[in-house]
Amino acid sequence: MDDHPIFNDEHRAIRKTIREFVLKELAPHADEWEEAREFPSRVFKRMGELGFLGLHYPEQYGGEGGDYLCGVVLAEEMTRCNSAGLAMAVGVQTDMVCALLLKTGSESIKERFLKPALRGDKIGCLCITEPDAGSDVAGIRTNVERDGAGYILNGQKIFITNGVRADFALVVARAKGTEGTKGISIFVVEKGTPGFSVARKLDKVGMHSSDTAELVFEDCRVPAENLLGEEGQGFYHIMWELQPERLFAAVSSVAGAQLTLEATLKYVRERVQFGRSIGKFQAIRHRLAGLATEIEAARQLTYYVAGLISAGEFPAKEISMAKLYATQVAYKVADEAVQFHGGYGYMMEFPIQRIWRDSRLARIGGGTDEIMLEIISKQMGL
Numbered sequence: 516m517d518d519h520p521i522f523n524d525e526h527r528a529i530r531k532t533i534r535e536f537v538l539k540e541l542a543p544h545a546d547e548w549e550e551a552r553e554f555p556s557r558v559f560k561r562m563g564e565l566g567f568l569g570l571h572y573p574e575q576y577g578g579e580g581g582d583y584l585c586g587v588v589l590a591e592e593m594t595r596c597n598s599a600g601l602a603m604a605v606g607v608q609t610d611m612v613c614a615l616l617l618k619t620g621s622e623s624i625k626e627r628f629l630k631p632a633l634r635g636d637k638i639g640c641l642c643i644t645e646p647d648a649g650s651d652v653a654g655i656r657t658n659v660e661r662d663g664a665g666y667i668l669n670g671q672k673i674f675i676t677n678g679v680r681a682d683f684a685l686v687v688a689r690a691k692g693t694e695g696t697k698g699i700s701i702f703v704v705e706k707g708t709p710g711f712s713v714a715r716k717l718d719k720v721g722m723h724s725s726d727t728a729e730l731v732f733e734d735c736r737v738p739a740e741n742l743l744g745e746e747g748q749g750f751y752h753i754m755w756e757l758q759p760e761r762l763f764a765a766v767s768s769v770a771g772a773q774l775t776l777e778a779t780l781k782y783v784r785e786r787v788q789f790g791r792s793i794g795k796f797q798a799i800r801h802r803l804a805g806l807a808t809e810i811e812a813a814r815q816l817t818y819y820v821a822g823l824i825s826a827g828e829f830p831a832k833e834i835s836m837a838k839l840y841a842t843q844v845a846y847k848v849a850d851e852a853v854q855f856h857g858g859y860g861y862m863m864e865f866p867i868q869r870i871w872r873d874s875r876l877a878r879i880g881g882g883t884d885e886i887m888l889e890i891i892s893k894q895m896g897l
């Protein structure tokens with residue numbers, strides 16, 4: 516990672532600073548936060564103070580003015596905190612919520628929401644998914660009606676990361692009477708707005724330190740200035756937002772898989788059966804060599820795409836390929852790691868089971884494997 520030619524000295528310096536922070540201030544609390552099913556919101560504040568939330572955002576909005584690869588470094592180093600849920604929650608803030616605010620927000624929105632979000636003073640969530648509309652974003656039913664100087668929202672959102680604690684939500688809704696990709700808009704809804712409530716905190720297989728919510732909007736009045744971007748263009752804004760989100764998943768998956776491989780190499784060297792280290796058995800050695808090769812291939816593809824995004828391109832086919840491949844490799848590495856740890860791999864007191872549970876999500880969230888294949892095949896003209 517550190518010595519890859521895509522990174523320069525500035526990236527290496529940022530990496531060092533973030534790694535020190537993650538190992539000192541986050542990793543020691545991972546078990547406690549996983550157990551508590553949440554991490555304290557002050558983590559956002561601390562990361563904001565250190566400038567980590569705004570690494571690749573313009574200085575005029577309180578960011579550090581770095582390039583996209585600075586954000587890649589943050590995503591990679593956050594995997595060292597041993598709590599993928601925490602890393603995901605921060606990623607939602609940096610690579611979903613703030614990305615959309617910067618791209619589509621008016622100056623007033625940027626002042627009221629982007630700046631405090633980059634400081635870690637306000638936490639945001641992005642609400643696309645509904646009980647009856649996940650992969651099919653154009654199938655959302657949450658509706659919006661004009662009401663004098665503002666809008667009224669009615670609907671339900673599910674599986675929303677940061678949704679329990681969020682100070683504001685970016686809510687995707689459609690104008691009454693519209694269908695498909697037309698008539699969809701995005702609104703910023705602040706916590707405390709009458710009609711906006713958290714219906715429940717969802718219990719998950721993994722990503723335990725991250726909060727996931729079901730949210731309800733009942734005759735929820737939103738001022739006109741809280742519209743994000745142009746009215747009716749929300750579907751296209753979301754399709755844009757999903758691109759950096761998917762590369763974030765790919766980057767985190769590769770970095771996480773590398774750490775899992777390293778931990779597994781250590782284990783197979785130390786674990787002795789039949790009088791020798793289990794890593795000496797060809798059946799295990801060759802599979803580890805294969806996994807290392809797949810991680811390397813995923814890394815090269817992911818870095819190639821990160822370089823394109825850094826240059827201002829958002830190639831949907833290659834981004835989908837990177838997300839598909841990197842998340843599948845990460846899950847395969849985690850699954851094989853459990854196997855190589857034997858019974859210990861299945862025990863809650865060993866970290867491998869957590870990695871296995873957590874890594875399953877990336878093949879679902881932000882667009883499933885099947886949706887990535889759909890996008891790739893369409894781009895191939897099929």
Ligand SMILES: Cc1cc2nc3c(=O)[nH]c(=O)nc-3n(C[C@H](O)[C@H](O)[C@H](O)COP(=O)(O)OP(=O)(O)OC[C@H]3O[C@@H](n4cnc5c(N)ncnc54)[C@H](O)[C@@H]3O)c2cc1C
Pocket residue numbers: 607640641642643644648649650651673674675676677719722727876879880881882883884885886889
């Ligand atoms: C922990 C967690 C956090 C999340 N965080 C957020 C968040 O912050 N904000 C948000 O808006 N959403 C969030 N999501 C939702 C996530 O993006 C969706 O779960 C995902 O897009 C899939 O939608 P679905 O669950 O409705 O599955 P469905 O769309 O119902 O899919 C079910 C199955 O059918 C397959 N399928 C669907 N359509 C096709 C097709 N055309 N061709 C082939 N196969 C198909 C899918 O690949 C999948 O295997 C989160 C989900 C989880 C689990």
